[in-house]
Amino acid sequence: MSPDLTITDVRLTPILVADPPLLNTQGVHQPYTPRLIVEIRTADGITGVGETYGDTKYLELARPFAARLTGRRVSDLNALFTIADEVSVDDSRTSSQVDVGGLRGVQTADKLRLSVVSAFEVACLDALGKALGLPVHALLGGKVRDAVEYSAYLFYRWADHPEGVRAEKDDWGAALDPASVVEQARRFKERHGFTSFKLKGGVFPPDEEIAAVRALAEAFPGHPLRLDPNGAWSVDTSLRVAQEIGGLLEYLEDPALGTPAMAEVAARTDVPLATNMCVTTFAEIKEAFARDAVQVVLSDHHYWGGLRNTRELAAVCRTFGVGVSMHSNTHLGISLAAMTHVASTVPDLHHACDSHYPWQSEDVLTERLVFRDGKVAVSDAPGLGVELDRDRLDFLHRRWQDDDGALRERDDAAAMRVAEPGWVTPSVPRW
Ligand SMILES: O=C([O-])C(=O)C[C@H](O)[C@@H](O)C(=O)[O-]
Numbered sequence: 091m092s093p094d095l096t097i098t099d100v101r102l103t104p105i106l107v108a109d110p111p112l113l114n115t116q117g118v119h120q121p122y123t124p125r126l127i128v129e130i131r132t133a134d135g136i137t138g139v140g141e142t143y144g145d146t147k148y149l150e151l152a153r154p155f156a157a158r159l160t161g162r163r164v165s166d167l168n169a170l171f172t173i174a175d176e177v178s179v180d181d182s183r184t185s186s187q188v189d190v191g192g193l194r195g196v197q198t199a200d201k202l203r204l205s206v207v208s209a210f211e212v213a214c215l216d217a218l219g220k221a222l223g224l225p226v227h228a229l230l231g232g233k234v235r236d237a238v239e240y241s242a243y244l245f246y247r248w249a250d251h252p253e254g255v256r257a258e259k260d261d262w263g264a265a266l267d268p269a270s271v272v273e274q275a276r277r278f279k280e281r282h283g284f285t286s287f288k289l290k291g292g293v294f295p296p297d298e299e300i301a302a303v304r305a306l307a308e309a310f311p312g313h314p315l316r317l318d319p320n321g322a323w324s325v326d327t328s329l330r331v332a333q334e335i336g337g338l339l340e341y342l343e344d345p346a347l348g349t350p351a352m353a354e355v356a357a358r359t360d361v362p363l364a365t366n367m368c369v370t371t372f373a374e375i376k377e378a379f380a381r382d383a384v385q386v387v388l389s390d391h392h393y394w395g396g397l398r399n400t401r402e403l404a405a406v407c408r409t410f411g412v413g414v415s416m417h418s419n420t421h422l423g424i425s426l427a428a429m430t431h432v433a434s435t436v437p438d439l440h441h442a443c444d445s446h447y448p449w450q451s452e453d454v455l456t457e458r459l460v461f462r463d464g465k466v467a468v469s470d471a472p473g474l475g476v477e478l479d480r481d482r483l484d485f486l487h488r489r490w491q492d493d494d495g496a497l498r499e500r501d502d503a504a505a506m507r508v509a510e511p512g513w514v515t516p517s518v519p520r521w
């Protein structure tokens with residue numbers, strides 16, 4: 091008998107998960123960050139899971155979206171986009187606001203909708219795979235590799251969140267200079283076997299970050315390195331950095347903000363430029379590719395509206411001879427599993443993908459995913475191959491319920507003001 095794929099129930103659970111004091115150009119990560127866990131149940135009692143951003147602006151779209159799903163089938167993946175178009179986005183959510191959590195340029199209704207769709211698409215694929223006895227990668231056409239390589243995502247960071255702030259502790263210690271960045275990289279390599287390193291920059295004046303990259307190159311000769319200041323530099327500064335350390339870098343990520351500035355930098359350096367800021371939607375591709383502004387697009391299934399759109403992006407990149415890899419910000423194991431499935435199906439993935447996962451001490455899964463030799467094995471179990479730990483989910487949801495609202499919206503600048511009351515989000519270019 092064929093399975094009944096009808097959606098009978100959708101459950102949305104906003105949670106707050108521990109996040110260390112990682113620094114970026116906007117400020118510092120909050121001690122807890124919001125995520126949304128989506129569960130989709132079919133008439134046969136199969137449940138699929140997905141995960142996305144959990145700030146209110148996403149929740150207020152996810153709720154009406156979820157209400158429209160009951161009665162449809164988990165195989166109706168294309169319909170998710172038409173359903174999303176029916177969900178209205180309040181103007182106050184988009185008017186000239188910059189997306190803080192994702193650092194992906196100006197917020198638009200479409201970007202918000204696609205981030206919500208992504209979690210539902212992944213949950214549908216998980217349920218569909220379970221119903222058919224197939225792994226998600228098989229639903230995407232099949233894996234072309236058995237393991238997906240990730241890079242160590244190095245951050246300047248404090249040892250702890252500011253005194254008096256409720257937070258979970260970790261044992262990483264501070265990393266605020268080249269020697270401690272190298273030490274952090276060493277521990278990433280020891281713990282997870284990573285051999286590519288990405289340093290989140292835009293935190294200190296460029297010369298300090300140049301020194302950190304030089305120290306990494308000396309400590310890990312031949313290992314691919316990247317530096318990502320999230321658009322904090324002017325064109326001239328970007329070119330100076332490219333000239334000084336370009337030879338040490340696999341690519342320079344978003345040195346300057348926006349396609350015109352990236353195109354100017356790209357025209358005057360041979361160092362490949364990667365982005366997760368100026369090409370984050372299909373609409374942004376044409377100008378960036380026509381101007382040869384980027385050589386690698388860092389996809390992110392949360393941005394692009396799911397795993398199938400990520401593959402479509404990869405096809406466009408392939409057509410134009412642009413490389414593709416994967417961006418990440420704070421996420422849990424459901425999303426790592428989803429990233430791994432889709433990455434396993436993209437033939438021309440030539441760079442290790444980014445993942446914040448090693449920074450996340452908490453998860454909603456019964457078993458954490460593990461990196462071996464810097465890689466995550468591609469699961470062949472039906473669906474995503476992960477299992478939700480309901481007690482953990484309830485615990486993290488209670489933390490969200492108990493919050494007075496202060497942490498329910500990710501705001502790195504506000505988190506920084508706790509330590510530095512005068513802090514304002516730096517204007518761009520910062521250097
Ligand atoms: O590659 C990137 O630009 C990011 O990962 C953006 C993230 O938001 C990251 O900077 C962070 O979480 O601080």
Ligand SMILES: [Mg+2]
Nearest residue numbers: 318343344366
């Ligand atoms: Mg980036």
